[in-house]
Amino acid sequence: MPQAYGEKFARIYNMRWSAFANRVSPLIRSFYEQKMTDPIPKTLLDLGCGTGKLALHFLEHGYRVTGLDLSSAMLAVARENAQEYLVEEQARFVVGDAAEFALDEDFGLVVATYDTLNHLPDLAALESCFHSVYEVLLDAGWFIFDLNTLAGLHRWGGVTVQDEPDLVLINRGVVVKEMRRAYTYITGFFRQEDERFERFDEVVYNTAFDLEAVAATLRQVGFSHVHFARVGALDVPLPAPEEEGRVFILAQK
Ligand SMILES: C[S@@+](CC[C@H](N)C(=O)[O-])C[C@H]1O[C@@H](n2cnc3c(N)ncnc32)[C@H](O)[C@@H]1O
Incomplete structure (x- = not known):
């Protein structure tokens, strides 16, 4: 059962639920830029980009951004929010399923924030998502996403x-x-x-995914490094992620 947010909800979402994206965007960018060596590839794919608030932060810092979402209503709001960057073709927003997609571009960074991947129905869909991400990531690129835990x-x-x-x-x-x-x-x-x-x-x-299975699946798909962390300390591996309410997963190709 795919979950595409509707048109009225998209408008409310844009007004009421931007705080998370606004908070995590600079933290994710800072982690990524510390990990990558110069020249840092400033290319981002935002899975389940919603109304594009995280995308906007990266656009303002010179990234080329592709936002992908199942909901054309959320994407319509994202396009309004990032209008000036569409003109320059620095941003594009495309309808797609995070569980299975292919794009004509490679990215240094792929993200999925605020429960987006909790919206997938099972581990098979999540594994399929990991394969799609792996295919579009540059070598040594990072895939950073959060999950609500059980x-x-x-x-x-x-x-x-x-x-x-x-x-x-x-x-x-x-x-x-x-x-x-x-x-x-x-x-x-x-x-x-x-x-x-x-x-x-x-x-x-x-x-709610079993987090050990999530890490094992990322490694099977080919990611060379995987760790769990809190958003305030993305660099610090968490020893007991299942005890958290929400965790970030940081995976490097
Ligand atoms: C909770 S919102 C998060 C939006 C944004 N990432 C943020 O941080 O505010 C979840 C988003 O995931 C999208 N979504 C749900 N299932 C999806 C799927 N299978 N593929 C792509 N997007 C999906 C929804 O339409 C919605 O925009």
């Missing part, structure tokens, strides 16, 4: 309500342990220019 997904259960003057958001979370899945049913009402409230509904699921 421990992290346990927090998804229950109902939360966010009540603001222009937006009411109701999140209903269901954790299905046996499937290692967490589902969120999101219903939102947001105020239009004519003062009416418009409703949208979205269902999102996250798959």
Whole structure:
């Protein structure tokens, strides 16, 4: 079951959920630029790029960026956000599935942030994604992504309500342990220019992957180095990643 975010949700996402991308972008860039030797290939592929906020940070620092996402609604917002870079063809945003894609360009850095790869249904899809990434990475290039862990997904259960003057958001979370899945049913009402409230509904699921299997699969695919880390210390390998709510995975070709 692929998950492409809808048009109304894309607009809300752009307004409300940019903080994560804004926070991690400079940290990922700094890690990558410290690891690569000069001249640093300033080419980025952003898988599940969403509304392009991470892409924008890299564009502002001179990178050529390809954003790939399953949702044409999210990509439409990304194109608006990065409009000036489209003109110069420094950026492009393409519809595609992170689980299986091919591109006509190689990249020094490939990223997938804010649970994007938790949206894949199983380890076979994740492995297929790793193969696709490996194919487009330059030698010694880096693949950096985050995952919610099983421990992290346990927090998804229950109902939360966010009540603001222009937006009411109701999140209903269901954790299905046996499937290692967490589902969120999101219903939102947001105020239009004519003062009416418009409703949208979205269902999102996250798959929790066994992290040892993730590392083993990356190595099988051919990555020469793999470690887990917290976002605030991407260089420091974590000894017990399953104890975290979310981890970053850093893999070098
Ligand atoms: C939680 S958002 C993260 C967006 C962005 N990376 C960020 O950091 O804000 C997940 C994104 O992944 C996209 N997505 C979900 N499944 C996908 C797939 N199989 N291939 C590509 N994109 C996918 C969704 O459309 C959405 O834009």
